[in-house]
Ligand SMILES: NC(=O)C1=CN([C@@H]2O[C@H](COP(=O)(O)OP(=O)(O)OC[C@H]3O[C@@H](n4cnc5c(N)ncnc54)[C@H](OP(=O)(O)O)[C@@H]3O)[C@@H](O)[C@H]2O)C=CC1
């Protein structure tokens with residue numbers, strides 16, 4: 001891997017502490033970082049290198065998935081960190097950052113490969129990208145790349161504007177938009193599951209699949225993020241990005257050659273085939289909800305409207321369920337159901353594929369009890385795959401569902417940020433959100449945003465600790481299905 005400088009804007013922030021430092025450290029321990037590299041942390045706060053290193057150390061002790069037994073390794077690692085104080089809105093200040101980076105490249109014999117990670121609020125994306133260009137930080141003899149966090153825009157127009165501005169400083173191939181769901185090992189495994197298993201490959205279409213269900217339920221409420229969340233809601237926070245990415249990853253047809261561009265193309269095709277909703281159909285296919293008070297793990301929790309920072313009359317959605325149709329020859333007639341929400345009964349991200357049972361009607365009465373074959377891909381908090389089959393119990397002769405299970409051992413599973421950072425450093429953008437996908441996702445979501453704004457879709461209340469409003473269950477019952 002090429003030697004490089006990792007310039008981290010937002011080095012004093014929460015994401016750096018909880019995700020980025022531990023991910024870099026785990027990569028370091030696994031010898032997945034270049035031999036020569038430096039991390040230059042940028043923030044407004046006045047800090048010395050030693051103070052930054054001490055914060056990084058704290059973060060590793062608190063958040064790294066590896067126990068730090070080998071202190072010398074940790075010491076070696078934190079020596080790679082330096083700090084540069086900079087207000088990112090101050091154009092002049094970037095000269096100092098450039099000098100810092102250049103001096104360091106010289107001192108440590110690092111090639112001019114520069115990774116810029118914007119772990120800052122999105123309103124700074126534009127100004128930072130522009131100043132990277134203006135200051136000369138972006139004019140390198142090697143490569144330059146930009147990693148940005150979500151949210152990528154607030155709606156289609158703002159996303160397009162942002163993209164246009166970023167594209168003045170970085171080419172599309174240089175922009176790595178993180179969607180951390182694409183970094184989850186089981187999401188990355190989806191392609192391998194179908195590619196490496198001819199059995200699944202041949203069943204992956206509307207001849208054999210009755211419906212697909214994607215759930216991302218959370219126990220947590222809005223926490224301390226009301227300022228952001230109350231303007232976003234579940235539709236922007238989870239559906240526009242993570243849920244649609246999961247739909248793309250599940251339904252894309254495998255390209256002849258597994259490559260970055262091949263996969264990107266197939267994902268784009270899915271988004272283009274996704275049936276567009278309109279004024280009349282949003283209410284038919286989309287359910288929105290907001291949590292009321294309830295009980296979770298035997299503890300009372302308040303309603304969304306009682307959360308700190310939330311308006312007492314807020315109409316923000318904390319739950320969405322939707323039925324999607326992919327109008328292409330593979331998926332014609334197969335509903336894709338998605339649901340996501342806060343303050344639900346359990347934390348669970350999973351994809352369930354329910355298979356058709358064409359022989360159901362020819363069964364004898366005893367056989368009618370058979371359950372559908374289900375392929376479940378567990379993404380979070382447990383990672384694994386299970387297949388539900390029907391088999392006769394040899395003791396009583398009754399038909400019953402059995403499960404063929406694989407569960408990954410927790411300890412060995414890398415974090416999403418680890419996989420994503422490695423790919424970005426390696427220059428592989430397969431598991432990042434490409435502009436086409438982001439734009440097409442906003443396009444699909446736009447009529448829903450409008451309908452919500454005009455209050456054309458009822459806002460159902462659901463009890464905290466439940467699996468969402470009744471309307472979300474009715475959505476499937478209308479088609480003769482239920483959520484698994
Ligand atoms: N935290 C998380 O779990 C997640 C965060 N994200 C996204 O990641 C990004 C960062 O989030 P998070 O770390 O939580 O945010 P924080 O508010 O914790 O950190 C923000 C960082 O930005 C820096 N900063 C703010 N203003 C300036 C400025 N004018 N000049 C220089 N630096 C500045 C702060 O530095 P200083 O303190 O020195 O002012 C701080 O390091 C956001 O886009 C967020 O949406 C996405 C997914 C999850």
Ligand SMILES: O=C1O[C@H](COP(=O)(O)O)[C@@H](O)[C@H](O)[C@H]1O
Nearest residue numbers: 180216218220237238242349380
């Ligand atoms: O991006 C986000 O994701 C988290 C859920 O992520 P997970 O990895 O725990 O499933 C969600 O809580 C947050 O609101 C959202 O911004």
